[in-house]
Every structure is written in structure tokens, then in C-alpha cells.
Amino acid sequence: MFVSVIRSSDGSTYNIEDYRYLAEAIKKVYGKYNYFGGDGVNTFAVPIHTDTNEWFSPKQTSNTNPYNVSASSNYNNWQIWWGFNNNCTTSTSNAWHSAVGSSTGHWVQIDFKITKALAGISMAPRPEGTYAQTRMPIDFDIMGSNNGSHWDVIKSYKNINDYKNNQYREFIFDAPVRYRYYRIANAILIPAKAFVTLKSI
Numbered sequence: 001m002f003v004s005v006i007r008s009s010d011g012s013t014y015n016i017e018d019y020r021y022l023a024e025a026i027k028k029v030y031g032k033y034n035y036f037g038g039d040g041v042n043t044f045a046v047p048i049h050t051d052t053n054e055w056f057s058p059k060q061t062s063n064t065n066p067y068n069v070s071a072s073s074n075y076n077n078w079q080i081w082w083g084f085n086n087n088c089t090t091s092t093s094n095a096w097h098s099a100v101g102s103s104t105g106h107w108v109q110i111d112f113k114i115t116k117a118l119a120g121i122s123m124a125p126r127p128e129g130t131y132a133q134t135r136m137p138i139d140f141d142i143m144g145s146n147n148g149s150h151w152d153v154i155k156s157y158k159n160i161n162d163y164k165n166n167q168y169r170e171f172i173f174d175a176p177v178r179y180r181y182y183r184i185a186n187a188i189l190i191p192a193k194a195f196v197t198l199k200s201i
Helices: 017-030 080-084
Strands: 002-009 047-056 068-071 106-125 139-145 152-157 169-188 197-200
Touching: 017 106, 068 080, 080 106, 152 169
Parallel strands: none
Antiparallel strands: 002 047, 002 106, 068 106, 106 169, 106 197, 139 152, 139 169
């Protein structure tokens, strides 16, 4: 799951032609003139300064709906999108499962198709046996990109070992960020464990 940063408008609208530079800035960052209100043709609105954070799940139904998800690998017929379907507890075999053979270098990512402000993410383990302790990343980076090629490290995590079955583990950023692509990268497992499974992101 993800923490979305929601910025609301006070309801006032402005003529795009009267505030062309501001309107263009809003369109560049948020994808359209009327992200906060207005008709998007002649008028637009601006956000108020108060931000609210809200957890949400992509609720994927495939690798491309509603967003695009991809990974460094996946095991046999285990689908990547299973890790993004808001299904934390009901099935032990419905998760993103990396290919077997390495305890390092795994990554999984989501492309929101437009830039999206986030304040954090959460992950849940596959609720089976000791997988919360043995198949979840202990070291990893959360990264962001706006073109899918150049990546910025949003925050790095080390020695994370407090995952629990049927629960989301939250990872809150130092400050909200805005990217189109988000990636959990450079995932390292405890020594000698050769694959990672993420039940729900």
C-alpha cells in the first residue's frame, strides 16, 4: 500500500489566461490544468496549503491495470501484480515471488502513468510459516523516477526484521515526494535465502 499526499482546493477558480505561468506549472506537475478544480479549458484552481495523507492500494487486476507493474523476475506462474492487489491475508499463494537463485538484487516497481505524490509505502509478507522472517527484504532502497531510466533514492532501509504475518509494515519517507515510477530496489534477504515473496504492497 501507499501513502498518497492529497492537496485540496478552497473552491476558488481562476482564468488560465490571467495566470498562464501558474496554470502551466500545475499542468506540468499534476498532468492537467483542473487537477484541483476548474473546467480545465478556461479555468483552474490552486491547492490550499494543508496536506492530508491517505493510505491506498493500487488493487491491480493485471500487470497493466490500473497501473503498470514490473519486477526483476518472477517465479513460474506467480504474477507480479499479485503483490499489488490489496490481498494481505486471504491466500498464501497469491504474492509476488521472485525467481529462485539469489538473495540479492531483487526489485519490483509500479508506474502510476502520471506523477503521484507519496509520503510512504507499506509491505506485507506472504502469511505462511516463517516467510515473514526469511523471505522479506532486510535491506533495500525505495527509489523514484519520472522517466523509468534515471532513479533517485528516496530512502534506504537496513536491518528490517520486524515483519509480521497478516500485517502491513509501514515505511514513511522523511518528506513527501513526487514521481511517476516507484521502485523497491536492491533488496537483500538474510543469508542463504534465494528468493523474495511480497504478499501485498
